[in-house]
Amino acid sequence: MKEKIAELEEKARRLRVAIVKTLHKSQSGHTGGSLSAIDMVSALYFHKMRHNPQEPAWDGRDRFVLSKGHAAPALYVALAECGYFPSEDLMMLRRLGSHLQGHPDSKVTPGVDVCTGSLGQGLSMANGMALGLKLDGKPNRVYAVLGDGELQEGQIWEAAMAAAHYKSDNLCALIDANRLQIDGEVAKVMNVASIADKFRSFGWNVIEIDGHDMAQIVRALDEAEAHKGAPSAIVAATVKGKGVSFFENKAAYHGVTPNDQELPEALKCLGCFD
Amino acid sequence: MIATRDAYGEALAELGAENDQIVALDADLSGSTKTGVFAKKFPTRFFNMGIAEANMVGTAAGLASVGKIPFLSTFAIFAAGRAWEQIRQSVAYPKANVKIVATHGGVTVGEDGGSHQSVEDVAIMRAIPNMTVIVPADGEETKGAIRAAAAYKGPVYVRLGRNKVANVFPAGHVFEIGKGCELAPGTDLTFVTTGLMTAQALIAAEKLKAEGISARVVHIGTIKPLDKELLLQAARETGAIVTAEEHSVIGGLGGAVAELLGEECPTLMKRVGIHDRFGTSGKSEELLKYFGLNAETLVEEGREIVSRKK
Numbered sequence: 001m002k003e004k005i006a007e008l009e010e011k012a013r014r015l016r017v018a019i020v021k022t023l024h025k026s027q028s029g030h031t032g033g034s035l036s037a038i039d040m041v042s043a044l045y046f047h048k049m050r051h052n053p054q055e056p057a058w059d060g061r062d063r064f065v066l067s068k069g070h071a072a073p074a075l076y077v078a079l080a081e082c083g084y085f086p087s088e089d090l091m092m093l094r095r096l097g098s099h100l101q102g103h104p105d106s107k108v109t110p111g112v113d114v115c116t117g118s119l120g121q122g123l124s125m126a127n128g129m130a131l132g133l134k135l136d137g138k139p140n141r142v143y144a145v146l147g148d149g150e151l152q153e154g155q156i157w158e159a160a161m162a163a164a165h166y167k168s169d170n171l172c173a174l175i176d177a178n179r180l181q182i183d184g185e186v187a188k189v190m191n192v193a194s195i196a197d198k199f200r201s202f203g204w205n206v207i208e209i210d211g212h213d214m215a216q217i218v219r220a221l222d223e224a225e226a227h228k229g230a231p232s233a234i235v236a237a238t239v240k241g242k243g244v245s246f247f248e249n250k251a252a253y254h255g256v257t258p259n260d261q262e263l264p265e266a267l268k269c270l271g272c273f274d
Numbered sequence: 275m276i277a278t279r280d281a282y283g284e285a286l287a288e289l290g291a292e293n294d295q296i297v298a299l300d301a302d303l304s305g306s307t308k309t310g311v312f313a314k315k316f317p318t319r320f321f322n323m324g325i326a327e328a329n330m331v332g333t334a335a336g337l338a339s340v341g342k343i344p345f346l347s348t349f350a351i352f353a354a355g356r357a358w359e360q361i362r363q364s365v366a367y368p369k370a371n372v373k374i375v376a377t378h379g380g381v382t383v384g385e386d387g388g389s390h391q392s393v394e395d396v397a398i399m400r401a402i403p404n405m406t407v408i409v410p411a412d413g414e415e416t417k418g419a420i421r422a423a424a425a426y427k428g429p430v431y432v433r434l435g436r437n438k439v440a441n442v443f444p445a446g447h448v449f450e451i452g453k454g455c456e457l458a459p460g461t462d463l464t465f466v467t468t469g470l471m472t473a474q475a476l477i478a479a480e481k482l483k484a485e486g487i488s489a490r491v492v493h494i495g496t497i498k499p500l501d502k503e504l505l506l507q508a509a510r511e512t513g514a515i516v517t518a519e520e521h522s523v524i525g526g527l528g529g530a531v532a533e534l535l536g537e538e539c540p541t542l543m544k545r546v547g548i549h550d551r552f553g554t555s556g557k558s559e560e561l562l563k564y565f566g567l568n569a570e571t572l573v574e575e576g577r578e579i580v581s582r583k584k
Binding site: 063105106107113114115116117118120121122123124125126127128129130131132133135136154155158159161162165166 | 297318319321323324326328329330331332333334335336337338339340341342344359360363364367368369370
């Protein structure tokens with residue numbers, strides 16, 4: 001297991017490099033929230049989820065919903081690393097005619113199952129998937145990554161209520177709680193604390209972790225799968241911009257990409273010297 | 275006479291027996307929308323989502339993503355109005371196979387008043403890419419439309435009414451998405467109508483005949499995509515078009531026909547409908563009269579437009 005964790009950590013580091021390079025090339029997109037979510041995305045795509053890059057529509061796959069759709073670069077680099085499409089495609093992010101849209105689009109990107117980007121809607125879709133899979137008696141699980149700022153959307157709580165009501169224990173929400181949103185600190189813009197207490201009171205199984213500790217992420221995903229009778233929420237404390245020291249904990253880097261001067265420094269932070 | 279929502283309840287339950295991928299969702303109005311008929315027969319395939327329409331739409335999109343054919347229902351104002359952006363983002367943008375069947379469209383909602391009377395839903399649904407918009411005239415057409423919606427792969431919005439409406443189509447009528455129907459021949463003008471106004475147009479055409487005015491009646495069951503050929507032919511052959519709908523004249527059938535004719539065949543035109551106003555409380559029949567949504571108005575407008583031709 002120790003080796004697996006080290007392998008996943010290395011995967012996440014490589015994907016951080018890919019995120020930085022991709023966003024430097026596109027000069028448009030969301031850096032901070034992609035870097036805060038990538039450890040969890042890595043654990044899902046390279047360890048936890050059953051999926052087949054050679055057959056994106058494989059019936060036996062687990063489903064992934066990036067409810068915080070602006071972290072699309074985190075999803076795209078993982079999909080490319082898995083082999084859903086060539087890594088070179090990442091350099092076309094957000095360009096006219098590219099299959100890598102600004103926010104996830106199931107119509108054009110292999111491996112993407114739903115369209116997200118307008119915040120607050122992904123958990124509803126994930127629960128719909130969970131209900132449908134259960135109805136068919138399938139063992140597939142559904143994972144949704146949400147932002148903490150996103151929890152300000154009322155629809156999230158409608159979905160939280162419904163998932164608990166229907167006992168969707170094949171559903172796991174991962175909350176990337178990086179504590180920052182566009183206008184500043186989540187706690188100051190519109191406080192959503194306590195996230196764990198809120199999900200618990202809605203009837204969810206709640207697991208609180210450090211969202212950058214790979215061993216904790218993997219353990220939480222296993223715990224979530226083992227829990228029956230209620231959906232699970234993994235509330236992950238994260239750092240916006242994690243891995244690049246001068247991006248970390250800065251709301252200003254929500255929708256800003258690394259410029260030419262920042263790129264070499266950012267890559268150095270990630271242990272990438274080429 | 276049967277309410278289109280009752281026809282929907284029957285049709286959905288029938289389809290449910292034929293195809294086990296069909297599921298239904300409702301937001302605490304299953305008795306009124308008639309999804310309750312399906313719920314009773316197929317309880318495990320029915321999801322009451324409570325009074326939370328936004329989540330209902332997203333849930334339906336998720337169900338569609340794993341291969342189900344979800345029919346979701348609530349009143350038109352809450353489906354199209356309350357959950358518009360969820361329909362746009364989660365259903366229409368990905369082209370999800372979700373069927374939105376909204377009941378209680380228009381002013382015939384009655385006593386509940388303006389808050390509950392959707393007079394804009396066709397306009398706002400029609401504006402969304404990938405969306406098909408259907409407004410049946412009667413129970414038979416509703417049954418056909420529900421069947422066609424289930425067979426079609428992609429988002430569909432069907433607008434139904436609360437009250438019993440006169441029969442227009444014979445039993446077993448086959449509905450084809452995008453096809454209008456000429457229900458009465460005529461050469462002096464054409465009534466282009468949808469929903470409950472089609473029955474009114476047939477009455478109006480009879481009355482005008484007695485005055486020597488020959489009115490064609492074209493029913494448009496699918497507002498989007500519009501049956502352009504049938505409409506352009508009517509415009510060219512009769513030279514005058516009167517549209518009628520239980521909806522705002524802005525953006526609905528009248529709007530769609532005006533856009534088409536304005537660009538492709540400028541024709542004398544008049545739109546009968548709700549003129550940029552909200553509804554109000556009252557009995558359905560009183561409200562139809564109050565807003566001029568009846569055969570009498572169509573007779574007057576028919577006469578008027580024919581006189582303008584000269």
